[in-house]
Amino acid sequence: xxxxxxxxxxxxxxxxSATVLAIANEDGFACHALSFRYGQRxxxxxxxxxxxANAIGVATHIVTCIDLNVWGxxxxxxxxxVPKGGIQDGIPVTYVPARNTIFLSHxxxxxxxxxARDIFIGVNAVDYAGxxxxxxxxxxxxxxxxxxxxxxGTLGDGFKIxxxxxxxxxxxxxxxxxxxxxxxxxxxxxxxxxxxxxQPCGQCDACLLRNAAFAEIETVxxxxx
Amino acid sequence: xxxxxxxxxxxxxxxxSATVLAIANEDGFACHALSFRYGQRxxxxxxxxxxxANAIGVATHIVTCIDLNVWGxxxxxxxxxVPKGGIQDGIPVTYVPARNTIFLSHxxxxxxxxxARDIFIGVNAVDYAGxxxxxxxxxxxxxxxxxxxxxxGTLGDGFKIxxxxxxxxxxxxxxxxxxxxxxxxxxxxxxxxxxxxxQPCGQCDACLLRNAAFAEIETVxxxxx
Numbered sequence: 001x002x003x004x005x006x007x008x009x010x011x012x013x014x015x016x017s018a019t020v021l022a023i024a025n026e027d028g029f030a031c032h033a034l035s036f037r038y039g040q041r042x043x044x045x046x047x048x049x050x051x052x053a054n055a056i057g058v059a060t061h062i063v064t065c066i067d068l069n070v071w072g073x074x075x076x077x078x079x080x081x082v083p084k085g086g087i088q089d090g091i092p093v094t095y096v097p098a099r100n101t102i103f104l105s106h107x108x109x110x111x112x113x114x115x116a117r118d119i120f121i122g123v124n125a126v127d128y129a130g131x132x133x134x135x136x137x138x139x140x141x142x143x144x145x146x147x148x149x150x151x152x153g154t155l156g157d158g159f160k161i162x163x164x165x166x167x168x169x170x171x172x173x174x175x176x177x178x179x180x181x182x183x184x185x186x187x188x189x190x191x192x193x194x195x196x197x198x199q200p201c202g203q204c205d206a207c208l209l210r211n212a213a214f215a216e217i218e219t220v221x222x223x224x225x
Numbered sequence: 226x227x228x229x230x231x232x233x234x235x236x237x238x239x240x241x242s243a244t245v246l247a248i249a250n251e252d253g254f255a256c257h258a259l260s261f262r263y264g265q266r267x268x269x270x271x272x273x274x275x276x277x278a279n280a281i282g283v284a285t286h287i288v289t290c291i292d293l294n295v296w297g298x299x300x301x302x303x304x305x306x307v308p309k310g311g312i313q314d315g316i317p318v319t320y321v322p323a324r325n326t327i328f329l330s331h332x333x334x335x336x337x338x339x340x341a342r343d344i345f346i347g348v349n350a351v352d353y354a355g356x357x358x359x360x361x362x363x364x365x366x367x368x369x370x371x372x373x374x375x376x377x378g379t380l381g382d383g384f385k386i387x388x389x390x391x392x393x394x395x396x397x398x399x400x401x402x403x404x405x406x407x408x409x410x411x412x413x414x415x416x417x418x419x420x421x422x423x424q425p426c427g428q429c430d431a432c433l434l435r436n437a438a439f440a441e442i443e444t445v446x447x448x449x450x
Contacts, residue, residue: 062295065291065292066289066290066331068334071335091376091379097337098330098374098375099334101371102327102331105326105327105329106323108322108326109321112298113297133373142374146323148360148366149326149357149367150358151322
């Protein structure tokens with residue numbers, strides 16, 4: 001237990017980061033959640049982040065604004081259709097240029113300013129193999145950078161980037177979250193929610209991965225009963 | 226010459242980044258300047274960045290907003306006095322946690338989105354030895370990260386972080402800029418301009434370094450005449 005030791009938790013409102021928040025809480029950190037309005041096409045995920053933070057419990061929650069759609073380059077920030085034909089190989093058009101680098105950089109500044117040395121991010125290299133900034137090498141390179149870039153790191157009081165979901169499957173992530181009491185009904189994974197209702201589309205990669213994982217958990221539950 | 230090859234230039238409105246813009250222009254890049262309103266206590270530097278961009282010439286100039294004073298931690302973003310007792314050893318309170326990491330991360334996203342692979346930053350390890358994110362090791366670590374973090378880098382079409390001022394003295398920087406026609410009267414270095422007039426305070430570290438360099442150049446000029 002690390003009671004009252006502060007940590008920054010990148011919280012998107014999705015399934016993964018909700019689980020990470022629950023894990024950091026369980027580990028005894030005082031959790032300072034950080035969410036972004038970054039010019040994403042829909043705001044549902046920020047609303048979900050607020051609900052998740054309230055439900056799981058945080059020391060503070062900052063929602064900050066950055067504008068990544070001024071240059072676009074992604075189906076999530078630009079006028080590019082979100083693919084709905086099943087998961088393909090390669091890096092999908094939903095990749096947002098440098099998004100996790102930008103999020104971690106802000107988290108690093110926040111951490112240093114408040115004296116936190118631990119940053120949690122819900123990247124996952126199993127289901128999101130296509131995203132370069134969801135890999136272990138990326139997390140290691142960022143941690144190395146963090147300790148060169150900062151006053152704290154330079155003085156030997158280094159930062160740790162925690163990516164507890166890195167090697168977990170979506171099914172394992174959900175099971176861990178359920179053990180910790182995460183209410184996944186509050187989370188929002190869809191890349192392209194239905195206008196007005198805000199309901200998930202059910203067809204984008206994020207919906208497909210999420211639904212397949214919950215279906216597997218349900219099947220095992222029924223088979224086991 | 227790299228005519229029409231796009232590059233992102235981080236432009237603060239200060240002396241260093243104005244010189245970097247002139248160098249990138251001279252090298253034949255199509256310069257896309259990027260400036261930040263980041264919650265700094267005074268807005269003069271963004272006004273200066275606009276004037277510098279117009280005077281030197283750019284392909285585009287984006288001024289984007291991020292909010293680093295929501296967590297503070299620096300004399301430039303928080304209610305901490307700017308030191309005016311002469312330059313001290315160590316990392317000064319004007320250090321903004323992770324600022325250059327945050328600026329470079331945004332530049333990286335912008336670069337990838339528009340197909341640029343060159344990013345210019347005016348860091349300088351001679352006069353600003355106290356800032357961890359103004360050192361060569363930091364620039365190298367960021368370049369390494371950039372090529373792991375992005376789709377372009379992963380596909381072998383890597384990024385180059387240019388820091389042409391890294392090992393130059395302030396006098397050398399100004400001399401180079403004057404050769405390239407930079408009008409330094411448009412630039413703004415002061416950490417704490419006088420309210421209302423916007424004139425430089427003349428006593429902060431940035432003013433001391435700038436004024437000493439111009440004084441040395443003037444002395445040499447008179448001695449040589």
